[in-house]
Amino acid sequence: MRGLIWFRRDLRTLDNTALIDAIRAVSDSQDDNQGLLALFVVTPEQWQEHHLSPMQADLIRLRLLTLSTELKALNISLAVETVDNFSNCPSLITEVCQRFDIEQVFANAEYELNETTRDAQVEEALTEHDVAFTLCSDKCVFTPGSLLNKQGSYCKVFTPFKKTWLQRFSVEQSVVHKPKSLDVNSLYDQGLEYKGDLTYPTVDSAQWHNNTKDVIAELRRFAIERASDYQQDRDFPALDGTSLLSPYLAIGMLSVRQCIARLLNGRHPEQLNEGEQTWLSELIWREFYQHLIYFEPKLCKGRSFVLWSDNLHWQGENEHLEKWQRGETGYPIIDAAMKQLYQTGWMHNRLRMVVASFLTKDLLLDWHDGEAYFMSQLVDGDFAANNGGWQWSASTGCDAQPYFRIFNPISQGQKFDPDGSFVKQWLPELKAVPTKYVHSPWLWADFPSLDYPDPIVDHKQQREKALQMYKDAKASGS
Structure with a gap:
């Protein structure tokens, strides 16, 4: 054959x-x-x-x-x-x-x-x-469509999905299979030799591995050295606390089974410590979003998961979208994150949520603009995960919570980059700013001497506008 x-x-x-x-x-x-x-x-x-x-x-x-x-x-x-x-x-x-x-x-x-x-x-x-x-x-441990709740429907919220996933999971499902070599292949010399041209614009990705041996070594290193502390380190962008494996999962250089097998190392999920269980949850989140697009093809058509949120009246300015993209909002944690994205093709997960909240609930701009921009920049771009993350942050997705899912860009910076080391890495113009003012440099007496913009909006005022915007959309019905 x-x-x-x-x-x-x-x-x-x-x-x-x-x-x-x-x-x-x-x-x-x-x-x-x-x-x-x-x-x-x-x-x-x-x-x-x-x-x-x-x-x-x-x-x-x-x-x-x-x-x-x-x-x-x-x-x-x-x-x-x-x-x-x-x-x-x-x-x-x-x-x-x-x-x-x-x-x-x-x-x-x-x-x-x-x-x-x-x-x-x-x-x-x-x-x-x-x-x-x-x-x-x-692509998934459980084929989309195979995990249903007791009512025979798909899980619309992550927590019950994860519970069902863990109940159904067995260690055998994370077995990594190796291919055997073909003894005879009459097609071997007939294939076209690939020269490396994609006829598509490219940007140098040399900072990321393309060799299987190197990627597996990264997976092994994370599982041994950092997974145990993942829960406490993953929210701090200045720390090397995340796996940095998402680009390889996105294009399939790694399978989710390889990740889980290396993490478990012969154990059952309940035997993992808190950090390891948190990373396993992230892998299950990835599957959750794959299952959602399987059951809800409207998500691939630009529709919101929550129907009433299609009525949101975005009031933001296109000029602010451009400043957000360039990292020129005047909020250091936002700008540093956007610089990281533009220069590396990757952004720390905590910061993805913070900048998404800022775009939708401070700048009052449509989450579709952020979703598209992220995909155009991310080396780990994956439609289901990116769409799910943006809709979660914009409170238009499953488990929409517009009334408390509004991140304060100042307090988020103070909490997760307390000494400003991440901000100063990506915004060298703020290196001289004292730690006390690094996340609100406009309060520093020497701020006028800095080559850094004033905040483009007032967070407190915009938060109130956002709450009213969501209230109006919900009142208008589905």
């Missing part, structure tokens, strides 16, 4: 369900004309529509080079083809299958609306040519 493994956001050979199933199917076939070809499809227009960041594009580019090497060790060659968008995928996949006499295509399921539509169209096209299309469950 001749097979095709279609890679998407699962750029790994280790613990890749579709790859392992494809290798098994080809190896078990009695056909003398065996072979397996790997394919990745570049879709520049679709990526642009989805706001794929140039840094993540570069990480994908470099990862494809190392993935090609890893596949060669399994006697599988990698072809990289380019079409404009997802609508061109059915004809491309069909043409590749005809060119190489492919009998079955394997891929790991994706759950965003555009992706599920694409896969349905590909399956229809392949069926017309007698080619089987097999979608595997790989």
